[in-house]
Amino acid sequence: MKKHICALAVLSGLSFSAMALDCDPSLLPSWKDGASKTAIVNYVDQSLDTTKSTFIPEQDRIAVFDNDGTLWSEKPFYFQLAYALDEVKIMAKDHPEWKTQEPFKSVLNDDIEGVFKGGEKALLEIVKVTHSGMTVEEYQEKVAQWLKAAKDPRFGKAYTELTYKPMREMVTYLQEHGFKTYIVSGGGVDFMRVWAPEVYGIPEEQIIGSALKYKYDYNDGKPTVTKLGEILTIDDKAGKVENIQHIIGKKPVLAIGNSDGDHAMMQWATSQPNSMAMIVHHTDEDREWKYDRKSSVGHLDKAMDEANQRDNWHLIDMKNEWCTVY
């Protein structure tokens, strides 16, 4: 990250009307005219300039975005987990044994701390029972119905209203300049494909995520694909790079994340010329959330250290660089 002390930092304490002056409605309107916006615009400009060594042919203009905490909020816990917890409660009538069996007992008692005490194993168990044993279509229909009704506990908004407007603008801006934008998220790929294509303008086939194994059956002329209760891939940390290699087959030039789960992906992308990494830094406790090194969800520590040392890694200061969050 460049060490400029930009005008924005000075302005950040000023009134809304003064802040609004920094937001240019004609270009990335939800971004203040600061270091991050400049980095995005300059990066795109230099990628398109065929007269310079920084030019990137269109087929190599691959940008990968994490989702949770990068394109939408992830607090108080991942929204997909909120779905799974709600599903456990619906399914509980067929599972009387869950009343005394962890991690389900904690879910049914609304004891989210108790759920987290079980660690990754407990979370995976909850995801497996709520995300498998049905076709992909059936699962996605349930998610779609849930999204219509569910509200996040803090803002009282639908979860799909908690995507970041500046990041949606950035996705569109890149697309308009010939970048192929991908989501590469620890979230479930089938979960994201329900709503992300419409909300971000990123098609199903450019969404990579964690997945359970799939099973095809022909059923006498009615083919189905069922979600099994076994992990196919966990799309996090090194797994993000491995999935990008497998599914995209080339190294992205631009990687955007918000946590150490994106660190490998950012290191891999920026191990080549004309590349860039950006990190959404959650600095805004009023409009969104404030967390980094000490948070378990969205833990940002080593990647932030690296951003502070590398010129082509940029921390996006949500509080001071975004005119609007949602």
Place this chain on the structure above:
Amino acid sequence: MKKHICALAVLSGLSFSAMALDCDPSLLPSWKDGASKTAIVNYVDQSLDTTKSTFIPEQDRIAVFDNDGTLWSEKPFYFQLAYALDEVKIMAKDHPEWKTQEPFKSVLNDDIEGVFKGGEKALLEIVKVTHSGMTVEEYQEKVAQWLKAAKDPRFGKAYTELTYKPMREMVTYLQEHGFKTYIVSGGGVDFMRVWAPEVYGIPEEQIIGSALKYKYDYNDGKPTVTKLGEILTIDDKAGKVENIQHIIGKKPVLAIGNSDGDHAMMQWATSQPNSMAMIVHHTDEDREWKYDRKSSVGHLDKAMDEANQRDNWHLIDMKNEWCTVY
């Protein structure tokens, strides 16, 4: 397949000049004006006609092509296996034990029948030792070098010269009409990505295939992705559908294959309105190869039966419908 006895069948015995009359240079020039060409053109026309119920929105115009035997030849055996056999011979100097150890012994003795006697297990062992233990980049560089030198035993041509001109034209024709074309092949995804983007105009990220597991390492600032000696996915039969679900996330409207290995993919694609399946039928022993029900490589039996029963499944008669093969 429609049961028309078309003029082409009558013409097929005529001289080259007479045959050439059937080939319209302005539209899919390597296809005679017969049932398959008509099916392709009609299908594209009806998919684009916004006034009809057959219209397909652009984001759903997904076409999946098998590769071996569908886009290029696969006889006398898969070209990727030819690479693996050549690699075994190169690697043998570091493996004196292979002289007496199957399936390597048969490879070193040029006894291809002996190799095949070991079945799928033997082939997988050969693929694993020749395709793993190196980075993806290193592997792809080796494949690229091999492709420059290797010639197929029958025609004496480079393998990349043995792609089907009519099918390359079909891929381009679909792309020009807003179809997103994918390869979905039992062949190795890293192998295909070396040459298929240039030869077919299908980018790396639209190539799906079999794969070994990948492993990311950071190596103090020099990130690498290594190919491990374990199967990640076998992209054949039901596996093709499962991989399409995982990677593309929607059901293709058009599926083109040549063997029972593509049957599931074709059944799945055509389990919806406005869909079509096509099968390259190897009927031309003079210009290419002739095989179907009795062949182990490119075994075509049940899918051919289904093509004969369904109106939107079409057999492409290579001998009588293609003006040019390569």
